[in-house]
Amino acid sequence: MSRRRQDYSKYLGSSEWTEVRNIALDRTGGHCQFCGDFATQVHHVRYPKQFGVEHPNSTIPVCKRCHDTAHGIIKMTKELTKVEKFSEISPTGGKLNYLLSDEGRVYASAKSWSRALLVPDFMSVNFETGLARMAILKKDSAGGSLEMTYSGVGVYRWHAVAAQLRSFDKEFSNTGYKSRPSSERQQLEKFHENYERLTNWGYDLQERAIAAMLNTRNAPSPVQETSVSRDALIEVIRQAVAPRLHEHDDKLKEHDAIIEEIKEAVPTLRNPKDFIPVRQAIQEQGLDPTVMPLHPRSRENLSGLAGQILKSRSAEQGETIVARLDGGSVATTMNTYRRGDIYSVIDEIMKNKQSSLI
Numbered sequence: 001m002s003r004r005r006q007d008y009s010k011y012l013g014s015s016e017w018t019e020v021r022n023i024a025l026d027r028t029g030g031h032c033q034f035c036g037d038f039a040t041q042v043h044h045v046r047y048p049k050q051f052g053v054e055h056p057n058s059t060i061p062v063c064k065r066c067h068d069t070a071h072g073i074i075k076m077t078k079e080l081t082k083v084e085k086f087s088e089i090s091p092t093g094g095k096l097n098y099l100l101s102d103e104g105r106v107y108a109s110a111k112s113w114s115r116a117l118l119v120p121d122f123m124s125v126n127f128e129t130g131l132a133r134m135a136i137l138k139k140d141s142a143g144g145s146l147e148m149t150y151s152g153v154g155v156y157r158w159h160a161v162a163a164q165l166r167s168f169d170k171e172f173s174n175t176g177y178k179s180r181p182s183s184e185r186q187q188l189e190k191f192h193e194n195y196e197r198l199t200n201w202g203y204d205l206q207e208r209a210i211a212a213m214l215n216t217r218n219a220p221s222p223v224q225e226t227s228v229s230r231d232a233l234i235e236v237i238r239q240a241v242a243p244r245l246h247e248h249d250d251k252l253k254e255h256d257a258i259i260e261e262i263k264e265a266v267p268t269l270r271n272p273k274d275f276i277p278v279r280q281a282i283q284e285q286g287l288d289p290t291v292m293p294l295h296p297r298s299r300e301n302l303s304g305l306a307g308q309i310l311k312s313r314s315a316e317q318g319e320t321i322v323a324r325l326d327g328g329s330v331a332t333t334m335n336t337y338r339r340g341d342i343y344s345v346i347d348e349i350m351k352n353k354q355s356s357l358i
Contacts, residue, residue, distance in 0.1 A: 043060045108156065117161075118194075172192050289301060293305065309349070
């Protein structure tokens, strides 16, 4: 075993690595950044020159399957040969330099996609390295390889980029990136505002590329007669291809929505690391926040009692929120705690109704 490998194995058992690992897992609420399953491991997208000084953004929370995919599969990518080079400006103003294959498929490097989409700088490493893994994970859902090489550089089809954007959208919806610094959250919110525009643009780009390929390949000679005009043929194919591309994306969105509905309906599937108000957690458990579990010893209701216990135990707090209780007109500021911590306290209170817990 090499000296560096020995140092790395030792580092994985250190408190420094534990801290970096926890920060990475907290960033996605404990879910795999690629497939959304529960993350049990953390993957280095870029190994540090000196262990213990890497930035948390150079690590990604992953499940075992995605981690094995990242390390265990030798990529046998094919070389693109017959291509034409084009460029285009995205809806957000970024420039995309891309290749059009002889099959009418759009390919671009990870950096070119990232630049065109205006991915925030602090997440560009994760976004770009994630395309290679998405190309492997989604290779059977898009009718052919999502990754090729051109002049020694990896290039990716839009489907891999769309899957990476969808992963970002899902994480944004689930966690809001609340653990990120305020300045980074503002950039993420701005990026997310353009999610739909960028997704539609990507599929439209592929449709137009197919149309352009047909326009060039099927141009009739001056003496050729045809009962169907070239433009009509292109439009028919566009209409046939567009629903297929968009249906694929819509079906994946529908699956994500169904999964989220199931998680909302089944308490055990809700993310225990989410920050929520005490009253919400009590209502999720099907309990009344106004009940007085220690009466007559104490007239404190369940909501207030749980809040006091969490505060006395210095439970981790999230950002405070302002809400109207039970539809009232007066807005109230409420603290938020981890859902799992609140559930534990509620369970403890309900099991010990006659004992003082404060």
